[in-house]
Amino acid sequence: MKVYRFLTGPDDASFCHRVTAALNKGWELHGAPSLSFNHSENKLYCGQAVTKTVEGKDYDPEMKLGEQ
Incomplete structure (x- = not known):
């Protein structure tokens, strides 16, 4: 099964860290x-x-998509 998330946030380092964390979780x-x-x-x-x-x-x- 494929799951989808749309990450949002202010244009700062915290947003980049959220995307980086997601990439490192697969x-x-x-x-x-x-x-x-x-x-x-x-x-x-x-x-x-x-x-x-x-x-x-x-x-x-x-389901909690962020926990997948």
Whole structure:
């Protein structure tokens, strides 16, 4: 089964660390990263989709994707 997550956060080192941690847990980048500017906060936010193939599991909407 393939699972999907979309990681988001401010454009800073913490976001890069979250993506790096996911990659080191077996997740793979899916598509290009995205950027969005929040005018009211004057901040840039990033997003990156990641996928992972998980063997021997059935999809359950209650599953914690970050724990896969």
